[in-house]
Amino acid sequence: MKILKSLMVTAAVSLALMANAAHAENKKIALVVKALGIGFFEAANKGAQEAAKELGNVEVIYTGPTTTTAEGQIEVINSLIAQKVDAIAVSANDTDALVPALKKAMDRGIKVISWDSGVAKDGRLMHLNPSSSPLIGNMIIKLAADNLPDGGDVAVLSATATSTNQNVWIEEMKKVQGNYKGINVVATVYGDDLADKSYRETQGLIQSYPNLKAIIAPTSVGIVAAAQAVTDAGKIGQINVTGLGLPSEMAGHVKSGASKSFAIWNPIDLGYSATMIANDLINGAEAKPGAELKMGRMGAVKLDDNNEGAMADPFVYDAKNVEEFAKIF
Amino acid sequence: MAKLLKNRELLLVGAILVLIALIAWRFPPFVAPANLARVYNDTSILIILALGQMAVILTRCIDLSMAANLALSGMVAAMLNAAFPGLPIPVIILSAMALGAILGMINGALVWKLDIPPIVVTLGTLTIYRGLIFLLTNGKWINAHQMSDAFKSFPRADLAGLPVLSWLSVVMVAVMFLVMSRTALGRAFFAVGGNPHAAVYTGIDVGRTRFFAYCLSGTLAGLSGYLWVSRYAVAYVDIAAGFELDIIAACVIGGISIAGGIGSVPGAVLGALFLGVIKNALPVINISPFAQMAISGMVIITAVAVNARAERRKGRVILKKAEAV
Numbered sequence: 001m002k003i004l005k006s007l008m009v010t011a012a013v014s015l016a017l018m019a020n021a022a023h024a025e026n027k028k029i030a031l032v033v034k035a036l037g038i039g040f041f042e043a044a045n046k047g048a049q050e051a052a053k054e055l056g057n058v059e060v061i062y063t064g065p066t067t068t069t070a071e072g073q074i075e076v077i078n079s080l081i082a083q084k085v086d087a088i089a090v091s092a093n094d095t096d097a098l099v100p101a102l103k104k105a106m107d108r109g110i111k112v113i114s115w116d117s118g119v120a121k122d123g124r125l126m127h128l129n130p131s132s133s134p135l136i137g138n139m140i141i142k143l144a145a146d147n148l149p150d151g152g153d154v155a156v157l158s159a160t161a162t163s164t165n166q167n168v169w170i171e172e173m174k175k176v177q178g179n180y181k182g183i184n185v186v187a188t189v190y191g192d193d194l195a196d197k198s199y200r201e202t203q204g205l206i207q208s209y210p211n212l213k214a215i216i217a218p219t220s221v222g223i224v225a226a227a228q229a230v231t232d233a234g235k236i237g238q239i240n241v242t243g244l245g246l247p248s249e250m251a252g253h254v255k256s257g258a259s260k261s262f263a264i265w266n267p268i269d270l271g272y273s274a275t276m277i278a279n280d281l282i283n284g285a286e287a288k289p290g291a292e293l294k295m296g297r298m299g300a301v302k303l304d305d306n307n308e309g310a311m312a313d314p315f316v317y318d319a320k321n322v323e324e325f326a327k328i329f
Numbered sequence: 330m331a332k333l334l335k336n337r338e339l340l341l342v343g344a345i346l347v348l349i350a351l352i353a354w355r356f357p358p359f360v361a362p363a364n365l366a367r368v369y370n371d372t373s374i375l376i377i378l379a380l381g382q383m384a385v386i387l388t389r390c391i392d393l394s395m396a397a398n399l400a401l402s403g404m405v406a407a408m409l410n411a412a413f414p415g416l417p418i419p420v421i422i423l424s425a426m427a428l429g430a431i432l433g434m435i436n437g438a439l440v441w442k443l444d445i446p447p448i449v450v451t452l453g454t455l456t457i458y459r460g461l462i463f464l465l466t467n468g469k470w471i472n473a474h475q476m477s478d479a480f481k482s483f484p485r486a487d488l489a490g491l492p493v494l495s496w497l498s499v500v501m502v503a504v505m506f507l508v509m510s511r512t513a514l515g516r517a518f519f520a521v522g523g524n525p526h527a528a529v530y531t532g533i534d535v536g537r538t539r540f541f542a543y544c545l546s547g548t549l550a551g552l553s554g555y556l557w558v559s560r561y562a563v564a565y566v567d568i569a570a571g572f573e574l575d576i577i578a579a580c581v582i583g584g585i586s587i588a589g590g591i592g593s594v595p596g597a598v599l600g601a602l603f604l605g606v607i608k609n610a611l612p613v614i615n616i617s618p619f620a621q622m623a624i625s626g627m628v629i630i631t632a633v634a635v636n637a638r639a640e641r642r643k644g645r646v647i648l649k650k651a652e653a654v
Contacts, residue, residue: 037468037566066459067570161618190618195561195568197608200371204612207358228473228562232485249563252474326474 026059029278030080031271032073032090033064034117039246040220040264041091043329044116044271048089051275051296058279061085068193070094077101081108087278090124091116095164099123111281115274117165118308125287126303128274130265132310133165136218136244137172139263139314141180143242144214147260151182152213155205157226157243159193159219169218186212191222198225206233217243223262227253247317247325254322261318265311267329273298273311337584340635341599345606352610359613366491372605373498374553374560376598378572379579380505381546383597386580387518388539389525389589390447394436395550396572397458400564402429402554404462407471407480407564414477421480425555426548432458433547437540447539455573462566473562481559494556501549506594514541522589579604582632603628 031048033041045062052058063080065072070093078101080088088105092098092114102112102123115128131139144154156173158166170188177185186209191198198221205212206229215230217223223245230239231253241259246267253259273295280294281287287307292300301309317325353360378395385392406425409416432454439450473481484494509515517538520528525535558564583600585592607628611621 035567037463037466039468039470039565042468066456066463067567187615189612192618194570195563196557196572199561200609201612203367203371203609207364208356208613208615224473224563225561249470249472252472252562255474 026057027087027279027282028059028061028083028085029087029089029275029282030061030063030085031274032076032080032088033062034091034093035068035072036064036066038220039249039329040267043246043267044091044274046329047266047268047271047273048275049271050268051272051279054296055276055279058275060275065093068093070097073098074101077105081105081110084108085110086282087111087113089113089115089274089278090119092119092164093117094162096120096123111278113274113278113281113287115270117163121306124307125281126277126293126307126309128270128277128301129308129310130267130270131312131314133168134172134175135310136169136263136314137174138176139316140169140216140218140243141173141177141183141185143261143263143316144216144240145180145183147240147242148183148213151180151184153184153186153209153211154214154216155186155209155212156188157198157201157205157215157217157219157222158188158190159222161190163193163219166218173216191217191219191225193219193221195221195225198222199229202226202229203233206230206235206239212239214240214242217241217245219243220245220249220264223259224249224253227256227258231256231258244314246329247322248327248329250317251322251326254317254319261316263314263316265314269298270311272296273301277301338593338595338599341583341596341603345599345603348603348606348610352606352614355614356610359610366495368605368609369602370492370495371609372601373494374556375575375579375605376498376601377501377549377553377556378576379583379597379601380501380594381549382576382580383583383585383592383594384505384509384518384542385447385539385546386577386585386587387522387589387592388535388542389522390440390539390542391451391577391587392433392436392543392546393448393451393573393577394432394454394458395546395576396569397455398429398432398547398550399554399557399572400566400568400570401432401458401462401465402426402551403558403568404466404471404554404564404566406555407476407558408465410477410480411471411475418479418483422552422555426551429551429554430544430548433543433545433550434540436547437543440543441536441540444536459566466566468566471558471564476559476562481562484556484559494560497552497556501552502594502598509594514538518542519590522586522591524590575604578629581629600632 048060052060063076073093088110098119099122106112112124113126114124118127156170189201191201215226217226223243227241230241236257242262244264245262250262276296277293285293289303289305292302294300303309382392402425405428406421409421436451436454439445440447486493488496517533520533521535521538528535579601580597582603583596
């Protein structure tokens with residue numbers, strides 16, 4: 001009886017030890033995206049998995065809602081808290097709505113960072129911008145201006161009117177507009193990241209502004225829909241569609257001439273960097289203004305007064321390199 | 330009763346004309362014939378879907394899974410095309426329709442044999458079908474350059490001045506008009522929705538009729554799947570997300586009673602056109618995107634309010650007739 005008892009105690013203790021050991025070995029970092037099934041985020045996951053492999057003792061949980069809603073993300077975050085992950089790296093559908101859920105996570109010792117699309121300062125330790133918003137704002141209008149030596153009317157086709165990042169980029173774009181002589185931004189319309197609505201809004205732009213020379217769509221659904229609408233309207237060569245898109249999704253439209261060039265940062269690098277930063281925070285690094293956090297092969301990110309940092313410049317894709325990158329993401 | 334129904338459709342025609350006139354006042358090029366043809370072409374898919382939804386709603390059911398069915402059938406059509414670029418387009422269309430029909434049959438069978446409320450069944454299959462696309466593709470997109478030129482150009486091909494897409498919707502309207510008015514099945518849809526108990530006494534199998542209504546809506550959703558994917562030249566998990574609500578809204582605006590038994594093919598077509606005109610006008614009349622959503626919502630509620638009143642009045646008319654006899 002005594003032997004049995006001591007055996008059971010030993011077994012229980014060793015089980016607990018093993019559980020602890022396993023926990024210490026595998027740090028769980030959750031990559032929460034706006035919605036599953038979007039090429040951009042699938043590519044970010046690829047980078048996160050690469051970081052996990054490099055670190056060795058990290059397991060990346062790639063998750064997100066099936067539609068781009070804040071409600072869906074809150075559900076996902078609550079379930080991650082229940083799973084006791086070590087860190088959450090989120091690309092938010094809403095700046096403020098996720099804050100209470102993320103605060104709850106931080107109260108339980110989970111390291112929370114946002115990347116790509118940020119959450120308010122209270123809801124995260126730091127935010128990783130794929131690039132800096134001024135750089136992106138400048139890049140999207142530069143892409144349009146580069147193909148318009150004599151200037152002309154350009155219009156913006158955005159995602160929803162409440163999308164955090166699109167609004168910031170457009171604001172930054174308007175700040176530097178004066179540097180591009182003759183470029184006249186005539187309208188900003190919203191396609192809600194739905195193919196049909198974006199297509200219709202593009203047709204509306206073509207009708208309303210007969211002298212339109214370029215459409216800037218800083219969203220991957222919008223740029224594809226706009227390119228198709230321009231193609232269907234027979235306006236290839238007259239209206240250049242540019243903005244932010246994925247090479248695999250835009251390859252056909254670059255080939256047809258509907259889009260001369262577009263830009264995007266490398267989402268693989270972004271997922272990789274977010275995972276590396278989360279790992280750095282789990283290991284005890286502190287996120288405070290001026291701090292530098294390690295991003296593995298991407299170097300380090302320096303945080304500003306809002307605990308935000310920028311990863312790199314956006315990268316331009318055109319007929320010369322789009323085919324090659326289309327194979328990657 | 331027939332006169333009243335006719336009046337309601339005339340009312341809707343009037344509303345659409347007033348709407349177009351209002352838009353023309355703000356943006357004259359909207360009424361150019363070429364632009365109106367473009368608006369009709371843009372609304373064609375909604376019309377086809379509204380016809381299917383109409384059959385289902387008539388039988389006192391509802392199909393929330395139509396947009397998900399469209400997305401899944403469309404994705405499969407795009408994948409077929411990407412994998413076998415040589416496959417003739419009619420074969421692809423038929424396979425999309427067949428898949429749509431099967432997905433519709435699943436809805437129908439669950440409603441018929443397991444007697445689960447239709448809203449629950451289709452709410453479930455909605456997420457299942459969307460989930461299936463994800464499982465099928467791992468979230469990858471099928472993009473313009475992966476589709477063959479024939480695949481993309483079929484709905485755009487010009488036939489006597491209108492694109493094939495527009496003609497297809499015209500053909501579907503004609504076919505559905507014949508089905509609803511000239512076939513036993515079409516009449517059974519009305520009977521089952523109007524009074525299911527009485528329908529049983531006339532020898533109509535209520536469950537079976539509903540099953541066929543779902544088959545019909547599924548088949549039309551499958552056809553729309555191909556049309557949608559080739560029109561926008563892209564297929565991904567989220568295509569037509571939330572479109573099921575537009576389809577139902579088109580039916581409701583068109584005077585199809587959510588309580589079943591009341592509705593018509595012209596009503597569904599006009600309801601879809603009404604929405605289509607609004608959707609195409611909002612981008613050109615330059616109003617805030619927030620106001621756009623509010624306007625769409627108000628239109629739907631107004632339509633339902635008008636319909637609810639119309640239905641009440643109709644009840645009285647029938648009683649008066651009975652008294653007269």
